[in-house]
Amino acid sequence: MSSLVQTSVEVISRLLEHDEREAVLGDLEETGVCGKAALRDVLGLVLRRKLEAWKSWRPWLTSLGLAVPGSFLLMGFSLSVSQAYQNLLAPKVEHATGLTVGPGFTLLVCNILLLVGWSWTGGFVIGSVSRRTVRVSAISSFVPCLFCLSRFHVESISRFSLLLFLFPAIWGVRHGLRLAQINFKPAFFMALAVTLLTLPTWSTSGSWLPNWALSWPAWFLVVTAWRDRPRKEGSTWQPV
Amino acid sequence: MLGEFEYALITAAAGLGDKAYGAAIREEIEVAILRKCSIGALYTTIERLEKKGLLKTWMGEATPQRGGRAKRMVLVTEAGELAAKNFYDAVMRVSTNARWAMEKGESLS
Numbered sequence: 087m088s089s090l091v092q093t094s095v096e097v098i099s100r101l102l103e104h105d106e107r108e109a110v111l112g113d114l115e116e117t118g119v120c121g122k123a124a125l126r127d128v129l130g131l132v133l134r135r136k137l138e139a140w141k142s143w144r145p146w147l148t149s150l151g152l153a154v155p156g157s158f159l160l161m162g163f164s165l166s167v168s169q170a171y172q173n174l175l176a177p178k179v180e181h182a183t184g185l186t187v188g189p190g191f192t193l194l195v196c197n198i199l200l201l202v203g204w205s206w207t208g209g210f211v212i213g214s215v216s217r218r219t220v221r222v223s224a225i226s227s228f229v230p231c232l233f234c235l236s237r238f239h240v241e242s243i244s245r246f247s248l249l250l251f252l253f254p255a256i257w258g259v260r261h262g263l264r265l266a267q268i269n270f271k272p273a274f275f276m277a278l279a280v281t282l283l284t285l286p287t288w289s290t291s292g293s294w295l296p297n298w299a300l301s302w303p304a305w306f307l308v309v310t311a312w313r314d315r316p317r318k319e320g321s322t323w324q325p326v
Numbered sequence: 327m328l329g330e331f332e333y334a335l336i337t338a339a340a341g342l343g344d345k346a347y348g349a350a351i352r353e354e355i356e357v358a359i360l361r362k363c364s365i366g367a368l369y370t371t372i373e374r375l376e377k378k379g380l381l382k383t384w385m386g387e388a389t390p391q392r393g394g395r396a397k398r399m400v401l402v403t404e405a406g407e408l409a410a411k412n413f414y415d416a417v418m419r420v421s422t423n424a425r426w427a428m429e430k431g432e433s434l435s
Contacts, residue, residue, distance in 0.1 A: 108385070108388075109347075109348050109369070109398035110348070110369065111393065112392035112393060113352070113365065113392075115392050115393040116391055117349050117353070127364060130364050130367075131366035134366040134370050
């Protein structure tokens with residue numbers, strides 16, 4: 087029993103930052119606190135740390151404002167891109183008759199780039215804005231995925247086509263966790279490119295809402311890069 | 327203005343001087359306030375006070391009696407001392423006419 091409690095203390099304390107974990111476990115060892123008392127102490131500190139992060143607007147923005155709606159919309163867009171690919175290219179590739187580059191093909195390329203741009207910038211914002219709650223944001227985006235996967239019944243398309251956005255999104259999260267922000271110029275050009283890629287959909291009524299719901303992370307990166315520009319001058323990517 | 331626990335923590339750390347670190351401060355506080363002090367309250371308050379510039383912390387050396395783990399050393403800054411002094415002065419001023427403060431004054435004299 088006591089070894090189980092001790093193992094729990096070790097495991098739960100891993101949720102603390104390295105230095106704090108060292109100090110806390112050392113304090114417990116030095117004062118001879120062990121067993122349930124140690125578990126209560128460590129659990130209390132971990133809970134305080136986790137709850138503390140939610141006092142800020144950041145985790146709310148990344149989980150409820152971005153991860154949940156973003157994953158729903160990006161799943162829809164992933165499906166749309168998969169369908170376009172299947173209708174336009176798959177039969178031609180299958181028959182090996184060569185590709186016919188027409189307006190449909192250009193639109194497909196634009197949409198693939200847009201999917202990558204939206205997913206990467208969304209992932210980057212999730213990773214960089216609230217690192218401590220990135221696991222909650224990840225769960226917030228996986229729940230809609232599981233919901234949709236369980237209800238997807240289109241025979242001609244694999245259900246995993248819904249998840250095309252995940253690869254660039256995870257790539258963005260990894261970059262966001264590693265880097266604080268992007269320099270102003272690349273952020274601006276990326277946001278501009280993402281916005282320009284949405285141009286073909288502007289003629290469709292009602293598309294502005296999902297467009298902006300997915301484009302705001304790109305412009306958020308521009309605003310944060312612009313805000314910190316004087317301090318960050320001369321460097322490209324800013325490590326944490 | 328500081329909170330009661332923040333004042334207790336700064337005062338305990340100031341009293342310990344260069345021997346102020348997590349476990350020692352916790353013990354001092356528990357002796358002074360006659361209550362248990364949780365590690366969660368201690369370390370979150372240390373971090374908050376450090377963000378306010380009232381404390382400085384750094385990782386000290388690892389010792390065998392701590393299982394080879396380092397201490398988080400604490401130093402009260404000038405701003406921290408001033409904040410604690412202001413808190414103490416305010417408590418003394420507001421307590422002047424309180425019965426318990428007067429009784430304490432009489433017993434001392």
